[in-house]
Amino acid sequence: MASPVKILVLQFASIGDMVLASPVVRCLKQQIHHAEVHICTKRAYLPIVEHNPYIDKRHYAGESPTELIQQLRAERFDLVVDLQNNVLTAFLKAALMVRSYSVRTFRLRQWLYQRWKVNVIPPQHVVDRYFEALAPLGIEDDEMGLDYFIPYKDQVEPDWLPASHQHNYVAYAIGGRHQTARMPVAKMVELCRKINFPIVLLGDKADRVFGDEVARALGNQLIYNACGQFNLNQSASIIQGARVVFSHDTGLMQIAAAFGKRVYSIWGSTMPGFGRFPYRTPYVRLEKLGLSCRPCTVGTNGTCPLKHFRCMNDISFDFVVKELQKKKKNFE
Incomplete structure (x- = not known):
């Protein structure tokens, strides 16, 4: 039996960004043979990811970055998908030392837009940017939109x-x-x-x-x-x-x-x-x-x-x- 391809998805930003990450999680799970998809996020976003059937395991950032890194290293991931690309995720990627794919954030362009009203941000949805980052993996948007899974009790x-x-x-x-x-x-x-x-x-x-x-x-x-x-x-x-x-x-x-x-x-x-x-x-x-x-x-x-x-x-x-x-x- 082939061993799973272990993939870690990083996203800590917000409720909206967690929902926007759902097509990436689904397509990774469905398009990579034997994919085992993990996600690392804030514990506050547990309701969003807890019942997602495309996620095999969840990891939550706590007070100790050291404990989180130890937990993630123990999984021996094959690759990391970084959907936030900030200081925290750069730190985690450096600690894990595996192949990674990161979204382009255009932070400088956003600052120019806010401060000087110069808009040089590509007219592109952030989800499309996610898939652009995953193009080298051969992952394509299945055009099925976003996912949100509600448990029966809710x-x-x-x-x-x-x-x-x-x-x-x-x-x-x-x-x-x-x-x-x-x-x-x-x-x-x-x-x-x-x-x-x-x-x-x-x-x-x-x-x-x-x-x-x-x-x-x-x-x-x-x-x-x-x-x-x-x-x-x-x-x-x-x-x-x-x-x-x-x-x-x-x-x-x-x-x-x-x-x-x-x-x-x-x-x-x-x-x-x-x-x-x-x-x-x-x-x-x-x-x-x-x-x-x-x-x-x-x-x-x-x-x-x-x-x-x-x-x-x-x-x-x-x-x-x-x-x-x-x-x-x-x-x-």
């Missing part, structure tokens, strides 16, 4: 939601890594009025206060603030059941893409040009074009450096959500 049943939201609703992921990556509450309220359909607000515990403000401002039964009420996989299940998904530039946007949802992606200080727009799914970009300050470096406490926050405050909601119009006609 599948949200209809009666976990209010009666008004049990069968037809819109999911709106209101979080954001920085304040400049999410709309102010007043704009969230404006958007929810525009949608005018049962909406489930999604985010973590820190987002709950914003969700409560939105619900109070609207004062009706269309808003269910689920922020902080469900874990990541349960939030993914809610997204899976939604008719359409609205999202700031968050990991939940990538999860929506994994389920093939139509995504209305909302962009402020960040830009789709960085290569993390919804992958292989229909999407609409909601952003304020023509601003000389976009994209920007985030100011103190994650606020707008110029104090006007026009990238979010000036977004127009002059669009029709066709999927909801069809549903409303059915109700008439």
Whole structure:
């Protein structure tokens, strides 16, 4: 019996980047004969990788880099696939001393884009960059998009939601890594009025206060603030059941893409040009074009450096959500 080809995939960046790594994991497993695919990431991302059938073993970075290196060395990997390519992954690759393939990050070009508004970043999705790095291995994108696997225990049943939201609703992921990556509450309220359909607000515990403000401002039964009420996989299940998904530039946007949802992606200080727009799914970009300050470096406490926050405050909601119009006609 042939011995397995042991492959280590490195990715520590974010929830969204972990989801974007899923096509690479799948294609490595399916396209390399006898591949044994391991992944090394943060323990916080365990829910994303724990139930992925294409991953044979998981390794999590802890407080001791020495222990992690010892654990990884004991596996005797044949090659390393580095999907982050930063100081940490360079350190791990040097310690393992095996053949490696690393994604191009274009950090200098991103800095030029943010600081001087000179865009020389290739118009390419980051997943396509991943596969470009793997071309010497003969690995090709199978064009099956992103994966996200939800365990049975986290599948949200209809009666976990209010009666008004049990069968037809819109999911709106209101979080954001920085304040400049999410709309102010007043704009969230404006958007929810525009949608005018049962909406489930999604985010973590820190987002709950914003969700409560939105619900109070609207004062009706269309808003269910689920922020902080469900874990990541349960939030993914809610997204899976939604008719359409609205999202700031968050990991939940990538999860929506994994389920093939139509995504209305909302962009402020960040830009789709960085290569993390919804992958292989229909999407609409909601952003304020023509601003000389976009994209920007985030100011103190994650606020707008110029104090006007026009990238979010000036977004127009002059669009029709066709999927909801069809549903409303059915109700008439």
